[in-house]
Every structure is written in structure tokens, then in C-alpha cells.
Amino acid sequence: MRGWAASLALALMSGAGPAAADTSYEILDFSQLDGWEEDDHGAALAVFLETCRDMRDMEWRAVCAAAAEQTDARAFFEILFRPVRVSDATPMLFTGYYEPELRGSRRRYGPYQHPLYALPPEAAETQFASRAEIEEQxxxxxxxxxxxxxxxPVDVFFLQIQGSGRVKLPDGNRLRVGYGGKNGHEYRSIGLELVRRGIYQPHEVSADVIRNWVKRNPEEGAELLRHNPSYVFFREVSEVPAERGPLGAMNRSITAMRSIAVDPQHTPLGAPVWIEKDGETPLxxxxxxxxxxxxxxxxxxxxIFFGTGRAAGRAAGRIRDGGQMVVLMPIQRAYALVPGL
Known part of the structure; x- marks a missing residue:
């Protein structure tokens, strides 16, 4: 993902809004975290260890060193951390994302006609051609x-929105690709364009709806995809085994249903975060x-990272829920955030 981990639903229908001001900090007790006792803290600790060694702050390095020697994961979190609720005037919003898996080949033949391109050298230095110009010319x-x-071709388009994915090859092997750059043009929502044309109502638009409409209307569908001038290039990520998760922003594999994407201006990358997600499937x-x-x-x-493939994509696409998230901070860092304590 590495900076391109936006929810597909949001990418199809909207952009990011401005961050709210007046951030507040409140230290909670672990007893105030609904369901804390029932969670698998060992699973969370294993994922924490995947990236905590890359955290630069000395307080985080200290708790990471202690984590490697723990036999009681719950006690580790409760002794060395304090839950801190960081909030502003904006209500909580959980969405989901996933890693697409496409069907493809190393060579062009039969059904495999739509390329994933590496970044052309000139595109790294200046604005490059638009999607329409790249494809039509x-x-x-x-x-x-x-x-x-x-x-x-729709899979290629959605892969460019997600920024990374896996390609299942005809021999059963898998190739992983990651974000390699873009052409410098701003993203335009094809979901909003379908709404503007009166084809669908906003609540009807989803990845599957767009996919099916393009397949039913191949010529208009190709023109619809070119409504978005942004074009993403890829690189092969061969250092990540196919059975592991894709690389996240910390350049380490992320884990389905244990890794989340956050705003690093408010939540340190690598930090444990307790989530209480509402909705039809509380978590x-x-x-x-x-x-x-x-x-x-x-x-x-x-x-929330749901994993790889279309089933994960369908589950991720249904998530747009409220609730709350609470960051676990090393004790000294937690108390330094709250004035008067």
C-alpha cells in the first residue's frame, strides 16, 4: 500500500476532507475498552513485533525490546502502555481495504491483453500523458x-486505485506488484461520473456495479475509465512472498484483520490501536x-485491512461504520500528551 491504502469505496465516490483542528487527548483505563479481555493479545503482539523494530523513538524502541521477551501478551500491553483516546470534532469513521488478486500472465496471449506498466523514466520527472493519451495512442x-x-481492463483500473496487488499466473504461481509512480494527473471519480450521467444513484455505486456496467457496455465502459486521467505505474515486489501480506507504509508485510491504515499525523505508525467498530458486523x-x-x-x-482477493474486497467494501479507536501509548508518552497529569 505504502501511502495508497485508501478504501476503494471512498476512492470511487469521494476525496479526503480537511483535518479538523482542536485535537484532544484523554487517558482511559483498560477496563473501559469494550471486549479487551476477550481479544487474542498474542496475535496482536506478533503483528506488533513485525514493525516495532523500525520505530525510531527511544520510548517505542524500549517497549519493542521488552515485547520480544514476553510470554504474557495481555500483561505486556497493560503494564507498558496506557490507552489514549485522540479525538477532534470529526466523528469516527471505519472503512475497509484489501489487496486485489488479478488473473494474468508474464507474456501477452489469449485473454491476457491488458498491461501493467512500469514507470517510464520521463514520468518520474514531469507530468506525463493522461490515461486517454496513454491508451489511445x-x-x-x-x-x-x-x-x-x-x-x-477493469481489474487493471481498480488495481491502480488500490496501488498494489497480486497476479495469479497460469501455472499457479503468483506475482506481487506495488505502487511505482503515477502520471501526475488528478484522480476523477468514475462512480461520480456514472451518477452525473443519471445511470445510477449514489447509493447504488460499488466496484461490482461499475465492473458489470463496463462489461455490458464495452465501448462506453472504456470511455468511462478514461474519464479518470490519473494513471498508476507499478513495480514488481519480489521480496515479499506471495503467502504473506502486501507491504504497508512501514515497508513490512501487513496482516489481515490485524493491520490498519491511519493518519500518521495523529497516530504513530507501528502503534497498537484498540478499535471498537459499530455497524452490522461489530469488531x-x-x-x-x-x-x-x-x-x-x-x-x-x-x-481495516481485510486481506487478499475478491472475497476480502467484498467484505472491505461493506464497511463504513462509526465507533471509536484508542491508541496505546508508552506510559511516559501518554501522560506527556495530557496537560495537567
């Missing part, structure tokens, strides 16, 4: 920039802040 053909060929769980996203702004905002 075949600007990148013959330059040996193709990483893989995909069987579905009370200790997560680790290991990713960021362009639509994730504010102290009460989080994107």
Missing part, C-alpha cells in the same frame, strides 16, 4: 515496460497501525 508499447498482462480488536492512505485523515479515522 499506445504511448508505452514497444518499450519493454510491461510487468504482466491481465485478462480484465472490537487490538490492531497495529502499519499503513497510511490518501483518504485517511484525522485522529478518529482508520482503514
Amino acid at each position: 499506445d504511448l508505452l508499447e514497444g518499450r519493454d515496460l510491461e510487468i504482466a498482462w491481465i485478462d480484465d 472490537n480488536r487490538l490492531m497495529i497501525a502499519q499503513d497510511t492512505g490518501s483518504a485517511i485523515k484525522g485522529p478518529q479515522r482508520a482503514d
Whole structure:
């Protein structure tokens, strides 16, 4: 994800709003965290250890060193941390994101006709051509920039929104790709464009709805995708085994249902975060802040990583819930945040 971990639903329909001012801090007791006793603290500790060694602050380094020697995960969190509720005037919003898995090939043949391109050198230095110009003028053909060929152009488009994903190859092996750069054009929502044209109402738009509409209307569908001039390029992420999660903003693999994307201006990357998500599928769980996203702004905002593939994508796309999140801070850091304590 590495900075491109926005919820697909939000990316399709909206942009990020301005962060609210007047942030407040409140220290809570662990007894005030609903469901704390029932969680699997050992699972959370294992995920915490994936990235805590990369945290630079001395207080975090100290608790990370202690974490490696723990046999009682719950006691570790309760002894060395304090729950801090960081909030402003903006209500809590949980969304979900996932890693797409596409069907593709290393070479072009049969159904595999839609390329994933690496970043052209000139695009790294200045604004490059728009999506329409790239596709209609075949600007990148013959330059040996193709990483893989995909069987579905809509999958390529959605992969560019997510920023990273896996490609299942014909022999059963998998190739992982990550964000490699973009063409410098601003994103335009194709979901909003379908609404503007009167084809759907706002509440009807989803990734599956867009996918099916493009398949039913191939010529208009190709034109709709080109309404978004932004174009994302990729790089092969061969250092990450296919069975592990994709790289997050800390350049480490993230874990389904234990990793979240946060706003690092309010929540330290690598910090444990207790979430209490409302909605049809409530979720009370200790997560680790290991990713960021362009639509994730504010102290009460989080994107939950649901895993890889379409089932994870469908589950992630249903999440748009309230609740609260509480950051676990090292004790001295927690009390330094609250005036008068």
C-alpha cells in the first residue's frame, strides 16, 4: 500500500476532507475498552513485533525490546502502555481495504491483453500523458515496460486505485506488484461520473456495479475509465512472498484483520490501536497501525485491512461504520500528551 491504502469505496465516490483542528487527548483505563479481555493479545503482539523494530523513538524502541521477551501478551500491553483516546470534532469513521488478486500472465496471449506498466523514466520527472493519451495512442508499447498482462481492463483500473496487488499466473504461481509512480494527473471519480450521467444513484455505486456496467457496455465502459486521467505505474515486489501480506507504509508485510491504515499525523505508525467498530458486523480488536492512505485523515479515522482477493474486497467494501479507536501509548508518552497529569 505504502501511502495508497485508501478504501476503494471512498476512492470511487469521494476525496479526503480537511483535518479538523482542536485535537484532544484523554487517558482511559483498560477496563473501559469494550471486549479487551476477550481479544487474542498474542496475535496482536506478533503483528506488533513485525514493525516495532523500525520505530525510531527511544520510548517505542524500549517497549519493542521488552515485547520480544514476553510470554504474557495481555500483561505486556497493560503494564507498558496506557490507552489514549485522540479525538477532534470529526466523528469516527471505519472503512475497509484489501489487496486485489488479478488473473494474468508474464507474456501477452489469449485473454491476457491488458498491461501493467512500469514507470517510464520521463514520468518520474514531469507530468506525463493522461490515461486517454496513454491508451489511445499506445504511448508505452514497444518499450519493454510491461510487468504482466491481465485478462480484465477493469481489474487493471481498480488495481491502480488500490496501488498494489497480486497476479495469479497460469501455472499457479503468483506475482506481487506495488505502487511505482503515477502520471501526475488528478484522480476523477468514475462512480461520480456514472451518477452525473443519471445511470445510477449514489447509493447504488460499488466496484461490482461499475465492473458489470463496463462489461455490458464495452465501448462506453472504456470511455468511462478514461474519464479518470490519473494513471498508476507499478513495480514488481519480489521480496515479499506471495503467502504473506502486501507491504504497508512501514515497508513490512501487513496482516489481515490485524493491520490498519491511519493518519500518521495523529497516530504513530507501528502503534497498537484498540478499535471498537459499530455497524452490522461489530469488531472490537487490538490492531497495529502499519499503513497510511490518501483518504485517511484525522485522529478518529482508520482503514481495516481485510486481506487478499475478491472475497476480502467484498467484505472491505461493506464497511463504513462509526465507533471509536484508542491508541496505546508508552506510559511516559501518554501522560506527556495530557496537560495537567
